Amino acid sequence: xxxxxxxxxxxxxxxxxxxxxxxxxxxxxxxxxxxxxxxxxxxxxxxxxxxxxxxxxxxxxxxxxxxxxxxxxxxxxxxxxxxxxxxxxxxxxxxxxxxxxxxxxxxxxxxxxxxxxxxxxxxxxxxxxxxxxxxxxxxxxxxxxxxxxxxxxxxxxxxxxxxxxx
Amino acid sequence: xxxxxxxxxxxxxxxxxxxxxxxxxxxxxxxxxxxxxxxxxxxxxxxxxxxxxxxxxxxxxxxxxxxxxxxxxxxxxxxxxxxxxxxxxxxxxxxxxxxxxxxxxxxxxxxxxxxxxxxxxxxxxxxxxxxxxxxxxxxxxxxxxxxxxxxxxxxxxxxxxxxxxxxxxxxxxxxxxxxxxxxxxxxxxxxxxxxxxxxxxxxxxxxxxxxxxxxxxxxxxxxxxxxxxxxxxxxxxxxxxxxxxxxxxxxxxxxxxxxxxxxxxxxxxxxxxxxxxxxxxxxxxxxxxxxxxxxxxxxxxxxxxxxxxxxxxxxxxxxxxxxxxxxxxxxxxxxxxxxxxxxxxxxxxxxxxxxxxxxxxxxxxxxxxxxxxxxxxxxxxxxxxxxxxxxxxxxxxx
Numbered sequence: 001x002x003x004x005x006x007x008x009x010x011x012x013x014x015x016x017x018x019x020x021x022x023x024x025x026x027x028x029x030x031x032x033x034x035x036x037x038x039x040x041x042x043x044x045x046x047x048x049x050x051x052x053x054x055x056x057x058x059x060x061x062x063x064x065x066x067x068x069x070x071x072x073x074x075x076x077x078x079x080x081x082x083x084x085x086x087x088x089x090x091x092x093x094x095x096x097x098x099x100x101x102x103x104x105x106x107x108x109x110x111x112x113x114x115x116x117x118x119x120x121x122x123x124x125x126x127x128x129x130x131x132x133x134x135x136x137x138x139x140x141x142x143x144x145x146x147x148x149x150x151x152x153x154x155x156x157x158x159x160x161x162x163x164x165x166x
Numbered sequence: 167x168x169x170x171x172x173x174x175x176x177x178x179x180x181x182x183x184x185x186x187x188x189x190x191x192x193x194x195x196x197x198x199x200x201x202x203x204x205x206x207x208x209x210x211x212x213x214x215x216x217x218x219x220x221x222x223x224x225x226x227x228x229x230x231x232x233x234x235x236x237x238x239x240x241x242x243x244x245x246x247x248x249x250x251x252x253x254x255x256x257x258x259x260x261x262x263x264x265x266x267x268x269x270x271x272x273x274x275x276x277x278x279x280x281x282x283x284x285x286x287x288x289x290x291x292x293x294x295x296x297x298x299x300x301x302x303x304x305x306x307x308x309x310x311x312x313x314x315x316x317x318x319x320x321x322x323x324x325x326x327x328x329x330x331x332x333x334x335x336x337x338x339x340x341x342x343x344x345x346x347x348x349x350x351x352x353x354x355x356x357x358x359x360x361x362x363x364x365x366x367x368x369x370x371x372x373x374x375x376x377x378x379x380x381x382x383x384x385x386x387x388x389x390x391x392x393x394x395x396x397x398x399x400x401x402x403x404x405x406x407x408x409x410x411x412x413x414x415x416x417x418x419x420x421x422x423x424x425x426x427x428x429x430x431x432x433x434x435x436x437x438x439x440x441x442x443x444x445x446x447x448x449x450x451x452x453x454x455x456x457x458x459x460x461x462x463x464x465x466x467x468x469x470x471x472x473x474x475x476x477x478x479x480x481x482x483x484x485x486x487x488x489x490x491x492x493x494x495x496x497x498x499x500x501x502x503x504x505x506x507x508x509x510x511x512x513x514x515x516x517x518x519x520x521x522x523x524x525x526x527x528x529x530x531x532x533x534x535x536x537x538x539x540x541x542x543x544x545x546x547x548x549x550x551x552x553x554x555x556x557x558x559x560x561x562x563x564x
Contacts, residue, residue, distance in 0.1 A: 001258060008310035009254060012280045015303045016250070019284055020243055023291035050295070073419075130289045132235040160292040 023159045030151035030159070033103045034084040035126075037146050037163070050128045051139050051163065053148055058107060058121040060088035066121050069093055070109035076121055077156050079104045085147050085166065095156060104156040126150050126160045139163070215271030216319060223278030239290050246283040253279050273315050277308045277323055295346055298334035301327040312382050321386035325367065329390075332356060332363075335420060354416030357398075358468070361457045362428040364394030365450075369431035372440050392510050395453065396492075399460075400517050403488055404525075406481045410471030413460045425461070429454070449498050456491070489518045505559055512555050519547060 035055045061076060069076045072093075079096045080086040080103055089102060096104050107121045126148065131139055139146075145166050152158045175192060178184035184192075226249060234242050257272035281304035288297050305327035312320030333349030333356050349355040356363060371387035374380040402409045415421055432454055441447045462469045474481040492514035499508025523544060 002314070004314040008307070008314040009276075011310045012250075012276075012307040013247075015307050016247065016280065016283050016287065019287040019300075019303070020291065023293075050292075124294050126292065128295055129292050 022157075026153050026157055026159045027151050027161070030153045030157075031082065031103045032161070033080055033082060033086050033105070033150055033152055033158075034147045035080070035123075035150060036085040036166070037143055037148050049132065049135065050130045051143070052128050053126065053143075053163075055123060055148070057086060057088050058123070061091040061107065061121045065091050065093065066109040076107040076109060077104050078107050078121075078123075098154055103152045104154075105150070105152055105158050106156045123158065125158045129160055129163050131163075215268050216274060219271040219275035220278065223275055223282060226279060226282060242290050243287065246286055250276070250279050250283055270315065270317055270319070273311060273317070274319050274323070277304075277311050277320060280304065280307050281323075281327070296334040296337040298331045298337070300331075301334065302331035305331060309383075313379060316379070316382050318382050318385050321383040324383070325386050325390045329356075329363070329394075332420070332424075336418065352416075353411075353414045353466075354418050354421075356420070356424065358413050358415045358461060359421050359424045359428075360398045361395045362461070363424055364391045364396070365454060365457065366424065366428040366431055367391030367394065368450075369428070369435045372435050373431070376440065389506065392506065395457075396510060396514050399457075399488055399491075400514055400521075402460075403485045403518055403521050406478060407475055409460065409481075409484070410468055410475045413468035413471045414466060415461060415463055415468070416466070417463065429458075443502060445498055445501055449494060452491070452494075456487075485518070485522065489515065492518060500558055508558060509555070512551055516548070516551055520544065 035057060038054050038056055057080060058078070061078060065076060068074070074093050076091055076093060077095050078091045079089040079098065081089060082101050082103060086103070090096065091107075098104055105123050106125060108124050110120045110122055129148065142165070146163055147166055148163050149161045150158045151161060171193070175184065175189045179186060179189055234245065237245065253272060254276050257269055257276055260272055261269035281301075284300050284304050288300050293300070305324045308320050308324040308327065312318075312324060334346075337349050337352075337355060350357055350360075367387045368391035371384045371391060374387065375384040398412060402412050432450070435441060436447070441450060460468060460470050464472075470484075474484050492511055495507060495511030496515060497511075499505070499511050
């Protein structure tokens with residue numbers, strides 16, 4: 001095996017490891033939050049069935065903050081409580097200082113705000129939940145009675161853990 | 167036309183270029199055992215082995231994705247890494263046994279399993295649907311493998327992955343039907359700059375051709391580049407409203423980076439004198455100017471697109487310009503004896519004729535004669551183009 005092949009294989013292995021280490025670290029060190037869910041649409045390119053998740057809590061983000069984030073291409077940081085389901089506390093364009101009983105999530109303002117006057121903010125890191133093949137439609141029926149459990153870090157990164165009934 | 171060995175030997179003997187004795191010696195040399203073991207049916211073996219590798223890769227992707235509901239995340243990770251190691255070790259083992267073609271197919275399968283693993287790992291942790299880092303990292307790993315193996319097939323996988331990654335950067339969440347392909351239909355994404363992106367690939371292929379170790383990338387970049395450059399322009403000849411929809415830019419950072427990189431690469435290629443023939447230089451520069459003009463914007467709209475949308479006569483002239491540009495490509499392909507360029511020129515010309523035929527027949531829908539005459543015209547044109555294409559290409563080979 002020549003040197004460049006060894007390097008290529010090593011690079012591929014390092015890349016694969018780099019894909020799963022950050023979420024594992026987030027899971028190990030983060031705080032659990034429970035977010036109410038809504039909306040669904042199954043099937044993803046390459047990766048199978050999924051449930052598209054939208055969170056009603058994002059409707060509480062003030063329009064000015066969402067619009068500013070969209071115009072400036074910035075993220076919105078949403079602070080929530082650790083209740084089940086989580087309650088909205090605040091939103092800002094800067095990373096918040098989290099106190100006891102709080103967690104934060106990175107959100108993105110999407111284009112919808114430019115044509116309809118409501119706030120359209122999504123949590124891209126936890127916007128879909130992959131489900132076993134063929135079960136997406138069933139979950140869709142119950143989605144308004146469900147909470148998504150996610151783990152978040154102090155830097156507002158999040159990983160989805162599960163989707164359960166309220 | 168391609169020659170068989172037998173045909174070539176007979177032809178040279180007839181022309182007096184080769185004696186019967188020498189021809190026999192050459193024939194015997196080809197039936198030599200060593201030669202057959204090294205070069206016997208390499209193309210067929212390569213094709214079957216490559217298709218086999220792709221099928222196995224797809225099978226693994228679908229099988230794992232559908233059967234791991236009950237596995238823990240850790241077990242899933244181990245299954246994925248185990249699959250990758252098995253394929254890589256098989257590639258190594260076949261290489262050691264001297265099964266060169268099979269081994270290369272397995273190295274390609276290693277790339278496919280590597281990419282499948284990235285996407286499945288992303289699935290385990292519910293990463294975004296437009297997780298652009300996935301195809302990007304897949305491309306990096308594939309390029310590294312292509313560099314190590316010096317095989318072009320890796321480049322044919324890496325280039326579309328790069329385009330997908332570029333499209334998914336800063337794309338929407340990818341929800342709903344076709345959401346992950348939104349980048350090919352949004353004015354904020356790569357749609358308006360696709361032709362320029364194609365040109366950037368062509369210039370990159372010229373640059374990589376001069377470096378021995380990166381030459382494996384050249385052919386794939388050139389082919390994808392030609393297709394990307396020509397397809398959007400061809401589509402814009404379908405209807406008067408399309409140029410405006412297609413070339414109106416949201417003015418995102420990504421679009422400007424693509425534009426700057428394309429013109430930067432073209433400047434580098436011309437400055438280094440890598441395009442020698444003046445005809446090819448003129449053609450390339452014209453393409454750059456044409457694609458650039460189409461992207462001139464005012465108030466978030468393509469100026470050319472808007473003008474064409476409101477003036478049918480100008481739109482007709484625009485179609486004529488694109489048609490002339492395609493014919494120019496055919497002529498240039500013949501001139502520089504480039505089969506690729508000639509074929510793509512013929513393809514573009516034929517597509518424009520077919521599009522225009524259907525556009526006009528819709529206008530003349532009540533007159534069935536238009537269909538009959540048009541149909542005959544198309545059939546005759548197809549036969550003529552195909553005959554001409556074959557005769558020109560055979561003159562390139564011989």
